[in-house]
Amino acid sequence: MSSVGPAPAGPTEGAAIAPPARRPHPAGPSSRRNRRGSRAERLAPFVLLAPAVLIIVALRLWPLLLGVNFSFTGDGDRNGMWVGLDNYLTLLDDPLFRTALGNVGLLVLLLPVAVAIPGLLATFVYLRVPGHRVYRGVYFFPAVLSPVIVGAIFNLLLAYDGPLNTVLGGVGLGPVDWLGDPDVAIFAVVGVHVWATFGMALVVFLAGFATLDPSLLDAAKVDGASLPQTIRHVIIPALSRTIQFVFVTTMIGMLTSMFGLLYVMTSGGPEGSTYLPEYYVWIQQGQMNQPALASAASTALFLIMLVVGLVQIGILRRAGKEE
Amino acid sequence: MKQRTLWSAALVMGLALAAGCGSAAGPGSPSGNSGDKLVVWDWKSGDAKAAGYVEKAKADFAKKHPGVEVEFVAQPFDQYYTLLGAAIQSGKGPDVILFNGGGQIRDRADALAPLDTYVAEDRQRLAGWDAFTKDGKTYAAPVTLQGHPLYYNKALYEQAGLNPDAPAKTWDDFVKNCGVITEKTGAKCFALGNKEGIGIQFFLSALGSATLTPQEYDDWIAGKRNWASSDVKRIFELWKQANDAGLNNDGANSTAMFNDAFAVFQSGKAANVIGLMSDVGHWKDFAEFLGADEVGVMDAPLVNPAATPSLPYDGGIGYGVAKWAKDPKVAADLVRSLTSTDALSAFYADGGAIASDTTIDLSEGGPAVKTIVSEVKTGKPALHVALSSKTVDLMGRLSQQLLSGSITVDEVVQQLAASDKTG
Numbered sequence: 001m002s003s004v005g006p007a008p009a010g011p012t013e014g015a016a017i018a019p020p021a022r023r024p025h026p027a028g029p030s031s032r033r034n035r036r037g038s039r040a041e042r043l044a045p046f047v048l049l050a051p052a053v054l055i056i057v058a059l060r061l062w063p064l065l066l067g068v069n070f071s072f073t074g075d076g077d078r079n080g081m082w083v084g085l086d087n088y089l090t091l092l093d094d095p096l097f098r099t100a101l102g103n104v105g106l107l108v109l110l111l112p113v114a115v116a117i118p119g120l121l122a123t124f125v126y127l128r129v130p131g132h133r134v135y136r137g138v139y140f141f142p143a144v145l146s147p148v149i150v151g152a153i154f155n156l157l158l159a160y161d162g163p164l165n166t167v168l169g170g171v172g173l174g175p176v177d178w179l180g181d182p183d184v185a186i187f188a189v190v191g192v193h194v195w196a197t198f199g200m201a202l203v204v205f206l207a208g209f210a211t212l213d214p215s216l217l218d219a220a221k222v223d224g225a226s227l228p229q230t231i232r233h234v235i236i237p238a239l240s241r242t243i244q245f246v247f248v249t250t251m252i253g254m255l256t257s258m259f260g261l262l263y264v265m266t267s268g269g270p271e272g273s274t275y276l277p278e279y280y281v282w283i284q285q286g287q288m289n290q291p292a293l294a295s296a297a298s299t300a301l302f303l304i305m306l307v308v309g310l311v312q313i314g315i316l317r318r319a320g321k322e323e
Numbered sequence: 324m325k326q327r328t329l330w331s332a333a334l335v336m337g338l339a340l341a342a343g344c345g346s347a348a349g350p351g352s353p354s355g356n357s358g359d360k361l362v363v364w365d366w367k368s369g370d371a372k373a374a375g376y377v378e379k380a381k382a383d384f385a386k387k388h389p390g391v392e393v394e395f396v397a398q399p400f401d402q403y404y405t406l407l408g409a410a411i412q413s414g415k416g417p418d419v420i421l422f423n424g425g426g427q428i429r430d431r432a433d434a435l436a437p438l439d440t441y442v443a444e445d446r447q448r449l450a451g452w453d454a455f456t457k458d459g460k461t462y463a464a465p466v467t468l469q470g471h472p473l474y475y476n477k478a479l480y481e482q483a484g485l486n487p488d489a490p491a492k493t494w495d496d497f498v499k500n501c502g503v504i505t506e507k508t509g510a511k512c513f514a515l516g517n518k519e520g521i522g523i524q525f526f527l528s529a530l531g532s533a534t535l536t537p538q539e540y541d542d543w544i545a546g547k548r549n550w551a552s553s554d555v556k557r558i559f560e561l562w563k564q565a566n567d568a569g570l571n572n573d574g575a576n577s578t579a580m581f582n583d584a585f586a587v588f589q590s591g592k593a594a595n596v597i598g599l600m601s602d603v604g605h606w607k608d609f610a611e612f613l614g615a616d617e618v619g620v621m622d623a624p625l626v627n628p629a630a631t632p633s634l635p636y637d638g639g640i641g642y643g644v645a646k647w648a649k650d651p652k653v654a655a656d657l658v659r660s661l662t663s664t665d666a667l668s669a670f671y672a673d674g675g676a677i678a679s680d681t682t683i684d685l686s687e688g689g690p691a692v693k694t695i696v697s698e699v700k701t702g703k704p705a706l707h708v709a710l711s712s713k714t715v716d717l718m719g720r721l722s723q724q725l726l727s728g729s730i731t732v733d734e735v736v737q738q739l740a741a742s743d744k745t746g
């Protein structure tokens with residue numbers, strides 16, 4: 001390295017000497033203009049990025065930090081006081097919050113079902129079962145309804161004296177208190193959520209099918225593969241990236257946008273069995289007047305989402321490399 | 324090239340500045356402290372049913388202070404206390420504020436000006452002051468009264484061959500009558516909605532005065548609650564027994580009190596319901612379906628011979644004056660206009676609320692209203708209103724467990740006692 005030392009001196013010296021020599025030339029002003037132009041160009045990216053960065057910092061990161069900070073302070077008489085991890089200990093001690101976390105686990109377990117349903121239906125539409133054009137439209141229809149409307153509809157359908165129980169009674173099955181039985185209610189709500197949102201996943205799957213090479217299907221048919229075999233060995237491998245994408249979006253949807261349904265259908269009940277963290281946050285903040293505890297719950301929810309998100313990004317990246 | 328860069332830079336700067344403005348201004352920062360303008364926050368004035376009330380109150384105030392402008396800002400109720408919390412934190416906001424009585428106003432009394440000197444003249448005319456009082460100081464003037472009468476459907480009683488004008492005096496007779504009604508008409512005894520855990524609140528308060536001794540009742544309201552007492556346990560046992568005996572409509576845990584349970588009563592599928600006095604689920608709503616003469620109100624049937632049944636009620640909503648109001652005297656005058664007899668008459672007639680004013684003419688209201696109003700004088704604060712919102716929330720969930728049979732009354736009482744102690 002040291003032997004190379006003197007070498008750069010050459011050009012530097014040259015550069016130091018060169019400008020004075022050029023100065024009298026008429027090219028001078030133009031080079032100044034170039035320099036000014038390059039400064040504008042150097043600043044342009046920052047200026048262009050500023051709105052996005054400002055919005056993210058001012059409306060996302062700053063409130064996030066405030067919220068995390070707030071979660072270490074107390075409520076009520078201890079408002080504004082530093083209480084360390086008290087709020088988090090309260091959370092862990094609260095059976096309601098533990099139920100909410102348990103329900104998050106349940107959602108993760110139910111995720112494959114929520115992905116398989118649109119996947120299977122999209123397969124049938126793609127394979128042109130009779131009436132597939134109608135189904136394509138019908139399946140998407142619930143996706144345009146707001147959760148409140150969906151919740152209200154299913155409140156009527158699933159009522160104890162509602163149509164579903166009447167039908168069940170007609171075939172000799174006892175009535176089920178769909179939204180009033182703590183062991184059933186969470187499945188009823190998740191089921192409705194899947195019904196209300198699978199249309200979007202279905203469209204994504206259909207888009208994935210559009211990239212599928214039909215000759216693979218023909219080859220499978222020639223080889224005498226049954227439908228399950230075709231799905232298992234042709235469709236699933238070919239659509240692996242689509243499936244992973246749907247997994248990610250469905251998970252996010254389940255964890256962040258069930259509030260409306262919960263609010264309308266069960267209000268977190270019966271017996272608190274359908275609480276999810278975001279509903280818990282809302283109750284503590286809006287109903288119990290405990291904003292600091294709610295901040296702690298939000299921070300916990302944020303950490304859960306962060307872990308889930310990072311795991312999913314990791315999976316997606318690995319899948320990307322495989323291809 | 325350079326021109327374009329400059330333009331886009333300018334555009335971007337403009338956008339950035341606009342974005343900055345949007346976040347800095349924030350929602351709801353009324354400039355209500357400008358001296359000759361009063362800003363009122365509530366969740367009522369946007370309602371068409373309250374239009375007459377607001378108009379009368381404004382007219383009354385304009386007579387006293389012609390130069391002062393009044394602006395009503397109707398906030399959505401589900402966000403109301405969140406928005407108000409933000410205003411209180413920043414120390415500026417509306418001059419006159421609508422509150423629910425009880426915990427909601429007591430929790431925020433620090434932000435309000437005591438009104439005792441301004442409203443002295445209204446003391447006798449209005450009822451329900453207790454719900455707006457903390458440590459002996461009054462922070463708002465009551466507009467409506469809220470409570471939990473036991474309503475019954477006179478037509479069903481008649482159909483079952485019972486005398487609709489002589490409802491049962493004791494719990495045992497009440498249950499017996501219900502048996503007859505169910506047998507003869509197919510209607511259930513109680514319309515109950517406990518999806519949100521509200522059913523138990525109404526039940527506790529409606530049957531409390533028929534179960535607790537007067538001493539126990541007053542102690543409860545004063546904060547000396549003995550959860551281990553057999554009379555307190557008795558209320559929760561009744562709650563469970565009533566459901567086990569099939570007195571309630573099916574699926575009470577999945578029926579919303581607002582308004583599915585009331586719909587059960589209105590459609591004649593249940594003979595009794597514990598309802599409200601004001602706003603919704605009350606005599607006026609029921610009268611629209613059943614006819615004003617068919618809606619009866621009975622005293623809580625006696626469970627404990629040592630008890631004295633009374634109407635459970637509190638001040639429902641009331642207007643207070645913010646601490647930061649420039650001229651509290653003028654703001655208090657607006658509160659007085661908002662609780663004037665004229666304005667409250669309009670509220671009673673249009674909105675169907677039992678107004679706090681005891682001098683209002685009720686001759687048009689039907690028998691239920693007359694019974695309720697006649698019982699206001701002997702009434703007492705409702706039991707559940709005295710509990711913290713945390714305990715009430717827990718009670719809701721435990722009551723659902725009682726109905727589904729996954730918990731015992733002893734465990735319920737223990738958990739509630741523990742919650743009541745801490746919170």
